[in-house]
Amino acid sequence: xxxxxxxxxxxxxxxxxxxxxxxxxxxxxxxxxxxxxxxxxxxxxxxxxxxxxxxxxxxxxxxxxxxxxxxxxxxxxxxxxxxxxxxxxxxxxxxxxxxxxxxxxxxxxxxxxxxxxxxxxxxxxxxxxxxxxxxxxxxxxxxxxxxxxxxxxxxxxxxxxxxxxxxxxxxxxxxxxxxxxxxxxxxxxxxxxxxxxxxxxxxxxxxxxxxxxxxxxxxxxxxxxxxxxxxxxxxxxxxx
Amino acid sequence: xxxxxxxxxxxxxxxxxxxxxxxxxxxxxxxxxxxxxxxxxxxxxxxxxxxxxxxxxxxxxxxxxxxxxxxx
Numbered sequence: 001x002x003x004x005x006x007x008x009x010x011x012x013x014x015x016x017x018x019x020x021x022x023x024x025x026x027x028x029x030x031x032x033x034x035x036x037x038x039x040x041x042x043x044x045x046x047x048x049x050x051x052x053x054x055x056x057x058x059x060x061x062x063x064x065x066x067x068x069x070x071x072x073x074x075x076x077x078x079x080x081x082x083x084x085x086x087x088x089x090x091x092x093x094x095x096x097x098x099x100x101x102x103x104x105x106x107x108x109x110x111x112x113x114x115x116x117x118x119x120x121x122x123x124x125x126x127x128x129x130x131x132x133x134x135x136x137x138x139x140x141x142x143x144x145x146x147x148x149x150x151x152x153x154x155x156x157x158x159x160x161x162x163x164x165x166x167x168x169x170x171x172x173x174x175x176x177x178x179x180x181x182x183x184x185x186x187x188x189x190x191x192x193x194x195x196x197x198x199x200x201x202x203x204x205x206x207x208x209x210x211x212x213x214x215x216x217x218x219x220x221x222x223x224x225x226x227x228x229x230x231x232x233x234x235x236x237x238x239x240x
Numbered sequence: 241x242x243x244x245x246x247x248x249x250x251x252x253x254x255x256x257x258x259x260x261x262x263x264x265x266x267x268x269x270x271x272x273x274x275x276x277x278x279x280x281x282x283x284x285x286x287x288x289x290x291x292x293x294x295x296x297x298x299x300x301x302x303x304x305x306x307x308x309x310x311x312x
Contacts, residue, residue, distance in 0.1 A: 238279050239280060240274045
């Protein structure tokens with residue numbers, strides 16, 4: 001009996017740590033990414049540690065979306081900061097003649113003429129914020145679930161609803177994340193870069209994380225099981 | 241619905257709730273659940289104990305009233 005209480009304390013500690021840690025670290029990440037984006041646009045001149053977007057000099061890849069920059073002789077491009085992990089491609093205005101049409105209707109960010117690559121950074125930062133938001137919601141519901149478990153017992157009446165929320169956010173978060181990712185990569189593709197850049201955007205199933213979808217399904221099944229057990233428990237409690 | 245006439249028998253035998261709970265060996269919470277008709281089921285063992293303590297028949301405690309259209 002004592003061992004069970006002991007284990008419960010550690011589990012509670014872990015879940016609370018995950019929740020508060022997640023909250024704190026997402027706040028820190030939010031601030032860092034905002035500063036990072038501002039420095040990409042050029043408003044702020046800060047070097048941000050720990051943010052790791054690996055863009056090599058000529059390639060950049062993110063799942064099924066890749067960008068390859070081929071260097072060609074007449075157009076010069078300048079690397080802004082070469083000793084960080086980011087290489088910004090800076091094209092001087094007089095060299096840029098092919099940038100004439102921009103399809104704005106699918107772009108998630110504004111198009112700056114002089115600095116081209118930071119839009120990718122901004123788009124994917126938004127994408128990361130969405131993921132963090134879904135993660136925080138799931139952790140919050142998990143923590144509520146655990147607090148219910150500690151105080152009322154495992155089969156209380158609001159547990160099935162919380163489990164349903166967790167399952168729903170897994171599934172919805174995953175599907176919406178895929179859509180956002182496809183939207184961002186499509187808008188990056190449809191900006192008319194100069195013809196140094198080879199891009200592809202195929203909607204592939206590799207981008208969908210089926211593990212998360214199945215985890216969501218498992219939580220929905222658990223919710224129905226807990227609903228039954230809550231009914232049985234209530235029946236049992238009111239048996240004199 | 242089934243009505244529980246526990247207070248009537250308790251008044252006849254002049255017993256309080258706490259004393260009855262003690263003698264029957266159930267908690268006060270359960271006894272109040274039974275008294276206020278929130279109980280879904282009663283075990284035969286409990287019914288047996290209550291009848292033994294109050295010296296009555298189950299029919300003295302439980303009464304059937306036909307539902308007049310309303311569901312519980």
